[in-house]
Amino acid sequence: MDDNQKLFSVMVQQNKTTIFTVCYMFSKDQEEVNDLFQEVVIRLWQGFDKYKGDSKERTWIYRVALNTCISFDRKKRRHNKKQVYTGDELFGCNERDTQQKEILHKRITQLCPLDRAIVLLWLEDISYEEIGSIIGITAKNVSVHLYRIREQLKNMSND
Numbered sequence: 001m002d003d004n005q006k007l008f009s010v011m012v013q014q015n016k017t018t019i020f021t022v023c024y025m026f027s028k029d030q031e032e033v034n035d036l037f038q039e040v041v042i043r044l045w046q047g048f049d050k051y052k053g054d055s056k057e058r059t060w061i062y063r064v065a066l067n068t069c070i071s072f073d074r075k076k077r078r079h080n081k082k083q084v085y086t087g088d089e090l091f092g093c094n095e096r097d098t099q100q101k102e103i104l105h106k107r108i109t110q111l112c113p114l115d116r117a118i119v120l121l122w123l124e125d126i127s128y129e130e131i132g133s134i135i136g137i138t139a140k141n142v143s144v145h146l147y148r149i150r151e152q153l154k155n156m157s158n159d
Helices: 003-014 016-025 030-048 057-079 095-109 113-123 128-135 139-154
Strands: none
Touching (some): 003 016, 003 030, 016 030, 016 057, 016 113, 030 057, 057 128, 095 113, 113 128, 113 139, 128 139
């Protein structure tokens, strides 16, 4: 294994949870999440030599993961396949917490891909500035998006 492969392997290992979190926000099926994870890793590897450190490593990983998942989501929506929710494996919580998380996840997946990405990054406790850098908008625009998203989530039904 050469040095580049070692550096890449360490980077993926350190950011595995982040990548899985992004993938999970775009799919409800565990196999699909695993496939998305692999696709993100492939795209990261393809761009690894070109990554120059202009942005933080984490920002670059989020950007690649989100772009990969958004592209996947668009293709999936065109095919309009029905999926089964398998969130119980991810949360080891009591029944009430699990139900609330299922409702939140269901509502978030109804958002457009950009809004879903913004919510995901916000839930990861990333600053508005970094979210803006990842998404390609200003920090003020992130704030406006989050306000509108919160209102939209509040007004969604539990169906």
